[in-house]
Amino acid sequence: MSSESSETQFEPIIVAFACHYCAYSAADVAGSMRLSYPANVKIIKVPCTGKVDTIHLMRALQRGADGVLVAGCLEGDCHFKTGNLRAQKRVAYVKALLDDIGIGSQRVDMVTMSAGQGQAFAQAASEFTEKIRALGPNPIKDGAAKAA
């Protein structure tokens, strides 16, 4: 990649909260399968997506992430029964809050997969990265530059 293109193309920072029992393993499988997904995605392993709280999603965006992905187990397959469903509701809550403050609900999303679905993880990571790339940088960055 030339230095010129790296300057012009926006490379989003994506934080992915990945469940130990599914998405984190799926990311591992993706690696074993030599499937590539964007290096923009920084994975944080959590014991269950039910552990991911509203504040974690908010702080990730506040501290510079352009998008946050929550990756949990398929519906009905949560190791702790309903952690993924709780996460889904929290993501919905954060989406509404992000719309309220003008950051935009599209910057947070949830995906589900099983531990063996390396392909699904790679695809979700790529699609979300592209979606955020199209949206552009987190608007707080522009505002912070103006305020400085």
Place this chain on the structure above:
Amino acid sequence: MITAERKPIEEIMEYVAPFKKILLLGCNECVTVCYAGGRKEVGILASALAMAMMKKGQKIEIDEMTLERQCDPEYVEELARVIDQYDAVCSMACGCGVQTVAARYPGKPVLPMVNTEFMGASEQQGVWAERCRGCGNCVLAYTGGICPIARCSKSLLNGPCGGSDNGKCEIDPSVDCAWQLIWDRLKSLGQTDLYSRIMEPKDWRPAGGGGPRKIVREDLMS
């Protein structure tokens, strides 16, 4: 508990707009239990406000703090050592907390971040329902432990109105008719005789109709 809900962000933004440095102040009591203004909600609102202001290109410094209780002077006193640093205190407590803080620090704007709603009980995780109006003269002994003041839409004292329909209230089919609940419970308790006991017109002065209420316990006063 006293229940509350966070005010809309837009309204909060208007409140904090004139200030450069604010203290977002939570309360460890009722508003923590109903997820409106405890330590966690303070963090979420601080983050949301910080991002909203950054997006606008405005700077605001937000510190977070949560008191054990905002409605007791001894806990509100803890603010004395830090309050001078702030242009305003944004309280996430109920109206009682906001007013206690405001009374203690007369020179400091104290702004409400939540709407205080009702005295309620938790029906299930995430659902709170009104259970008490604080009418000052409890009648639960005669009504099977179900309050007709808080739970009947008309606060009727002697049986249901004509709007009771299959156990539901005419205002909304999702609302139980309190008097149906009372009758069912009195029946199961074998206390239906209480139903025919006529309640006199209620004196609403202890409910607040006689002006602001106060409890004075001289045995406890210093």
